[in-house]
Amino acid sequence: MPDILHRVGIKASSPKDTYKALTTCEGLAAWWTDNTKGESKVRGVLKFRFGERGGFDMKVLELKPAKRVLWQVIDGPEEWIGTKVSFDLKQDGDYTIVLFKHQGWKEPVEFMHHCSSKWGIFLMSLKSLLETGKGAPYPNDVKLDNWN
């Protein structure tokens, strides 16, 4: 089964700060979408919305402070439902390394190609948020293609 994989290094940050940006509505709203609601606790649900394009509901499956976040998609585009999104954090020299995986796609459809690139863009927004104090969450995200 094909997966989306990314690796981003964040300078002048710590796994603890990065973890906070992944596990609070305020943090998530500052790099992914400004319309983020819900509860970041195990078995809680986070709701991410992107205007008319809809969004995703994620059930929080795992939270290991400064180490790991795991969500499962419970609502959203058909191809996403049941897939899992994880962020693993570690320190490597001056960098906090984020290893990202979006796993469980059934087929490597064209939409998956889009989502892979778009996750890369949002992870660069996370990096920017932590390095400069300013991310580029939806609706101010970097546009990629005709699917946005």
Add this chain to the structure above:
Amino acid sequence: MPDILHRVGIKASSPKDTYKALTTCEGLAAWWTDNTKGESKVRGVLKFRFGERGGFDMKVLELKPAKRVLWQVIDGPEEWIGTKVSFDLKQDGDYTIVLFKHQGWKEPVEFMHHCSSKWGIFLMSLKSLLETGKGAPYPNDVKLDNWN
């Protein structure tokens, strides 16, 4: 076997112009690395260099004007050797869509996560080159992590 997938949409361009940026040393040097040499013809070899970090030699396997480019890695990092890189082009409304695949990785190692994100960055450089006339090839590429 895990693959790297991306989808980028280029506005105000055509598959023909995008194809040119993928099949001439001048075009490739303007979005991937300024040190690009070799022959973009079937069975020709393209050499991409990134300063002290080394680079990749790609054998050109397939060239379909305005449609498709396929390379195979014949020299470079061990994990890359034998893998295949393809770009499929099509028009979709105002956009030239690039479907990118880097296939044949043996294992989803950490380096593959890095390469996935870095390909995304370089494809955004290709988009920028065609939309604005200016890409961000190495050594002026957007930096991602401690592996650069």
